Amino acid sequence: MSGNRLSERRGPRVRESFGKNSGGYGNLTNKASPVFMKRFLGLSSLLLAAAPAGNAAALLGAGDFIVAVNANVSTPNSNYPGGEPPSAAIDGTSAKYLNGGNAGTGFIVTPAAASVMQSFVIQTGGDANYRDPGKYKIYGTNDAITSTDNSTGSAENWTLISSGSLGLTNDRNANSAPYSFANSTSYSSYKIVFPETKYTTGEQAMQINEFTAFTGTGGTGTSIFAPGNAIIAIDTPVSVSFHRTSTTYFTGSEGADMLLDGSASSKYLNYAKSGSGFIVTPASGSSVVQSFTVTTANDAEGRDPVDYTLYGTTVPITTEDNGLGTEDGNVWTLISAGNLTLAADRLTTSGLYTIPGNSTAFTSYKMIFGSIKNPTGENSMQLGGIQFYDTIPEPSAAALAGLAVVGFGIRRRRATR
Secondary structure (H helix, E strand, O other): OHHHHHHHHHHHHHHHHHHOOOOOOOOHHHHOOHHHHHHHHHHHHHHHHOOOOOOOOEOOOOOOEEEEEEOOEOOOOOOOOOOOOHHHHHOOOOOOEEEOOOOOEEEEEEOOOOEOOOEEEEEOOOOOHHHOEOEEEEEEEOOOOOOOOOEOOOOOOOEEEEEEEOOOOOOOOOEOOOEEOOOOOOEOEEEEEEOOEOOOOOOOOEEEOEEEEEOOHHHOOOEOOOOOOEEEEEEOOOEOOOOOOOOOOOOOOOOHHHHHOOOOOOOEEEOOOOOEEEEEEOOOOOEOOOEEEEEOOOOOHHHOEOEEEEEEEOOOOOOOOOEOOOOOOOOOEEEEEEEOOOOOOOOOEOOOEEOOOOOOOEOEEEEEEOOEOOOOOOOOEEEOEEEEEOOOOOOOHHHHHHHHHHHHHHHHHHHOO
């Protein structure tokens, strides 16, 4: 009897909840028990999160401009042994210059006369090929040098002349091929900075035997530096961002471009860990990002990011790979920030993370991951893939059908109680 009365009393309420909402569930929250609603909403969320992107346009693709970044900077720590000073880099012998500051170290040199530099050659050190520079930056100035030895070398006004990657051989005491660049300006002093070594993580020094600069391209013309020129060691603050690249030291790449290659066997790994991320410029042009997905990498769940911050800009990007992400100036607009709940399963694409309310179009995006699942036990941040979409997709037919089944199940259960 009591069971029948319960059925008579509650049955119409359930019918009213479904009947008056024409396929919706608006009144269900007022009629169903909290336990049922918790289960219903939880399953509904899973179904909607698993919904495919539908008609949403994927904005990112292989070949898009993308660079790794980390806003944290290294702490300048220029130091060198007494027998391996910066003067060894221009003495014309196989003696080497070693700086314990590692990434960001280099030197400032003032030749006997102002000159126009257009190329250079580097001779590798006598041991430990992983200490070889991996990248370079050359600056010029006509200011009097007031920076001191083992400083940051920033007391003067410097103009960037050239920058790029180095592919130095693993052979020891070996000269590189000439590196050439366009320059027609004469400078009285030069600053040479090595933002990366071949293996920044775990190594504590940068070394070279010689840095020979020339007035002509291809190692031609007059040699600019000579023994006895005024020279000091420096260590400039640089981004701590670092990832594997396809060089003579590493095999394969784990750079930010691996996020867009569509391969399940590749990943982006950044040893800078917390604060790592990327800047990407979609080739498709200006867009409005309203949702995104993240794909986990192949191993080490503890390296998965747990949060994100997304920015946009319309300013052309000049930040280089493994930069700070701020080299383009204060041009970034905050779009969204939030938590990431990535699956423990590897090589798994998340459900959609939506950005409702964003209607501003940008040409480039910066995404920063503030922390990882295991920041004390892991040495890096990693992801298998990323995709941005230009809309918040409607739930798929399968997801809506799933909701209908859930709703029908609740109705049946309530009606028979």
